[in-house]
Amino acid sequence: MSDADQMTVFDRRVVRLHRDRAARSVTEHDFLRREVAGRLVERLADIRRIFPRALNLGSHGGEMAAALGNRSGIETIVHSDLSPAMAAAARRAGGFAVAADEEFLPFAPGSFDLVVSNLSLHWVNDLPGALVQVRQALKPDGMFLAAMFGGDTLFELRRALMEAEMEVSGGLSPRISPMAGLRDAAGLLQRAGFALPVADTDTLTVSYPNPFRLMQDLRGMGETNAALQRLKIPTRPAVLARAAERYAELYQEEDGTVPATFQILYLAGWSPDPSTQQQPARRGSANTRLADALNTREIGTGVKPH
Numbered sequence: 459m460s461d462a463d464q465m466t467v468f469d470r471r472v473v474r475l476h477r478d479r480a481a482r483s484v485t486e487h488d489f490l491r492r493e494v495a496g497r498l499v500e501r502l503a504d505i506r507r508i509f510p511r512a513l514n515l516g517s518h519g520g521e522m523a524a525a526l527g528n529r530s531g532i533e534t535i536v537h538s539d540l541s542p543a544m545a546a547a548a549r550r551a552g553g554f555a556v557a558a559d560e561e562f563l564p565f566a567p568g569s570f571d572l573v574v575s576n577l578s579l580h581w582v583n584d585l586p587g588a589l590v591q592v593r594q595a596l597k598p599d600g601m602f603l604a605a606m607f608g609g610d611t612l613f614e615l616r617r618a619l620m621e622a623e624m625e626v627s628g629g630l631s632p633r634i635s636p637m638a639g640l641r642d643a644a645g646l647l648q649r650a651g652f653a654l655p656v657a658d659t660d661t662l663t664v665s666y667p668n669p670f671r672l673m674q675d676l677r678g679m680g681e682t683n684a685a686l687q688r689l690k691i692p693t694r695p696a697v698l699a700r701a702a703e704r705y706a707e708l709y710q711e712e713d714g715t716v717p718a719t720f721q722i723l724y725l726a727g728w729s730p731d732p733s734t735q736q737q738p739a740r741r742g743s744a745n746t747r748l749a750d751a752l753n754t755r756e757i758g759t760g761v762k763p764h
Contacts, residue, residue: 466583472684473581477541480680484519484547487678491518494605494722495525495576502530502603509572513538513595516560516578520548563591571597575604580637581684589650599731602652608659608721609639614709615672622701643723652727660722665715669705672718
């Protein structure tokens with residue numbers, strides 16, 4: 459992920475088509491996004507600030523907007539999604555909607571007090587560039603708050619599909635998209651120029667009656683494979699059948715269900731504003747020796763400062 463700004467991993471046209479298709483029945487498969495949206499709102503509730511103008515970036519069906527309601531003094535919300543159908547679905551939650559690519563945001567600098575993004579940015583090729591655009595779209599001291607899938611997401615399905623394909627077809631093809639790790643996410647915020655960047659992680663485990671129900675949900679969420687190097691023909695039924703068997707062999711619980719793990723990365727940062735945000739002290743301006751604070755003896759390095 460550290461080279462995301464130099465790589466084209468995802469077919470954004472296919473991402474849009476998957477979302478367009480999923481928009482037809484988005485409310486039947488939005489439970490995970492609703493849960494994560496609620497957790498994002500909890501983080502926002504700890505911040506005593508008012509955000510009159512907000513951007514819901516990668517809006518999907520409007521789950522984030524519904525969770526926000528009129529909290530944090532939001533007066534105007536704009537829903538933006540790569541999929542026109544998803545943007546239209548989000549519009550039902552109120553506010554305005556625009557079909558726009560996260561990699562080419564159409565908003566003027568300083569347009570928003572708050573940008574939120576709920577489980578969408580993992581499909582962006584140039585994530586560093588997208589985050590820079592988000593920062594530029596924020597007013598000084600504006601806030602960016604996001605959740606995205608992390609690298610441990612669906613590790614059970616990854617293993618089952620890999621072993622099944624090796625066994626049935628004698629080879630491997632990319633089936634689940636690469637995702638960032640926690641350290642990657644924190645570094646990306648810094649690279650994009652956000653002040654006071656914070657990244658943390660959480661794990662959600664969902665129980666399914668069988669692996670096929672999980673795959674059905676992923677399709678209904680618009681989260682099926684859109685990697686450029688994906689297999690361009692339908693997966694052989696024998697591979698899927700063996701993957702379901704292997705999934706159950708490896709992970710089935712005593713009650714007959716199978717777990718699906720979703721690692722969620724939470725990102726938060728502020729658009730720089732020297733007039734209101736705490737700044738690091740000028741180098742050499744300290745008036746107290748570190749050795750005195752630690753009650754220890756100072757040992758020189760033998761290197762004179764320039």
